[in-house]
Amino acid sequence: xxxxxxxxxxxxxxxxxxxxxxPKQHKVKIINAKEQAISKPKESDKNFIKxxxxxxxxxxxxxxxxxxxxxxxxxxxxxxxxxxxxxxFDINVPRTTKxxxxxxxKINKSQLKPGxxxxxxxxxxxxxxxxxxxxxxxxxASTSNGVMMSDLGxxxxxxxxxxxxxxxxx
Numbered sequence: 001x002x003x004x005x006x007x008x009x010x011x012x013x014x015x016x017x018x019x020x021x022x023p024k025q026h027k028v029k030i031i032n033a034k035e036q037a038i039s040k041p042k043e044s045d046k047n048f049i050k051x052x053x054x055x056x057x058x059x060x061x062x063x064x065x066x067x068x069x070x071x072x073x074x075x076x077x078x079x080x081x082x083x084x085x086x087x088x089f090d091i092n093v094p095r096t097t098k099x100x101x102x103x104x105x106k107i108n109k110s111q112l113k114p115g116x117x118x119x120x121x122x123x124x125x126x127x128x129x130x131x132x133x134x135x136x137x138x139x140x141a142s143t144s145n146g147v148m149m150s151d152l153g154x155x156x157x158x159x160x161x162x163x164x165x166x167x168x169x170x
Contacts, residue, residue, distance in 0.1 A: 050114035057139050063147040080141040081129050097127035104167040115168040120160040
């Protein structure tokens with residue numbers, strides 16, 4: 001077993017034991033643009049990813065927005081996404097929104113699953129990213145309200161939505 005695979009397996013096994021709701025051998029890896037086939041996650045996998053993300057979100061909710069910030073004193077959208085993927089899934093992802101717009105593989109909005117990235121191009125900000133958690137909701141670091149949960153069906157987010165990207169492969 002490769003050292004990276006072992007490290008991911010060890011971290012995710014620890015998370016599964018901690019939350020007592022995940023299979024013992026849950027593997028996650030970043031998808032690269034050359035991969036064609038995407039394995040369909042099992043319902044338990046989707047719930048595992050969603051539950052882990054929501055648990056961490058509870059710790060960050062309300063954290064103020066700070067451009068370039070990387071802590072609970074202030075964080076920006078790409079910093080928040082970077083932190084979540086790195087801490088929760090030990091996935092090395094980009095740190096800037098520009099880089100997130102090419103990370104993983106592009107998927108249709110109708111294919112969104114918990115853990116996928118949603119990307120926007122609002123007029124007031126050049127780029128914005130969030131993490132989809134299911135039920136048309138995503139979490140992100142908003143410039144006006146800090147770390148929060150929003151609805152993709154909100155007219156503002158619908159207007160500026162540009163793409164979704166799959167970062168995690170189950």
